[in-house]
Amino acid sequence: MVSPKSFPQALLFDMDGLMLDSECLYQRAWKQAGADLGYDLDETVYLSLVGRSNAEAERAFVQLYGADFPVEAFRAQWEQRWQEWVKADGISLKPGLLDLLDWVETHGLAKAVGTSSNQAEATLCLQTTGIFDRFAVIVTVDQVKAGKPAPDIFLAAAQCLDVDPKDCLVLEDSNAGVQAAHAAGMAVIMVPDLQTPTAASAAIALQIFDSLHDVCLWLQSPICPHSESPHS
Numbered sequence: 001m002v003s004p005k006s007f008p009q010a011l012l013f014d015m016d017g018l019m020l021d022s023e024c025l026y027q028r029a030w031k032q033a034g035a036d037l038g039y040d041l042d043e044t045v046y047l048s049l050v051g052r053s054n055a056e057a058e059r060a061f062v063q064l065y066g067a068d069f070p071v072e073a074f075r076a077q078w079e080q081r082w083q084e085w086v087k088a089d090g091i092s093l094k095p096g097l098l099d100l101l102d103w104v105e106t107h108g109l110a111k112a113v114g115t116s117s118n119q120a121e122a123t124l125c126l127q128t129t130g131i132f133d134r135f136a137v138i139v140t141v142d143q144v145k146a147g148k149p150a151p152d153i154f155l156a157a158a159q160c161l162d163v164d165p166k167d168c169l170v171l172e173d174s175n176a177g178v179q180a181a182h183a184a185g186m187a188v189i190m191v192p193d194l195q196t197p198t199a200a201s202a203a204i205a206l207q208i209f210d211s212l213h214d215v216c217l218w219l220q221s222p223i224c225p226h227s228e229s230p231h232s
Helices: 023-036 043-048 054-065 071-089 097-106 119-128 152-161 175-183 199-204 212-219
Strands: 010-013 110-115 138-140 168-172 187-190
Touching (some): 023 071, 043 054, 054 071, 071 119, 097 110, 097 212, 110 119, 110 152, 119 138, 138 152, 152 168, 152 175, 168 175, 175 187, 175 199
Parallel strands (some): 010 168, 110 138, 168 187
């Protein structure tokens, strides 16, 4: 049995949908940009792309709507609207995040952000919500070769922290993120946001919790169930 003092040595946080209530804002911006250009972006398609990079989403739209889909115009439209809304209305933190960050810092654990957003988006989001300075390491999709579900983002974060992947615990809201953590050889807890956990995610996740409050309570439990079966 592994002691909570030895595992985890580092927590790797996804950003959108996990720490920040931001997925719905992206969805709104994408849908509006699509409508402005004459395309009705299907909600099911959007949900299938949660946790993946913007570049992968654009490829999916071209595949779905054809080669004439105006990728560059769509990107410019949604980014402009998204930035305007973020600056005007802000972004809410997910319940339990601040308590969890306080616990991690009090116990001297390393931590990092590993996000499918690019550096500019991540910086704006983290600064807007006031938590940018709480992370010394922020790995974004434009800093690695491949985005989630590839393991690159989380492996880069672990390397920056100088922590072995097996000693990292990833917190994710998306199925692609859960797959990425597993591929990196890391334990992962899923806290679903817009996506429902797939059977594959349920099979590999250490736990599936409703909120970050639950994650914090789990970390404070007398025995860390890292070596037990998922959902035990």
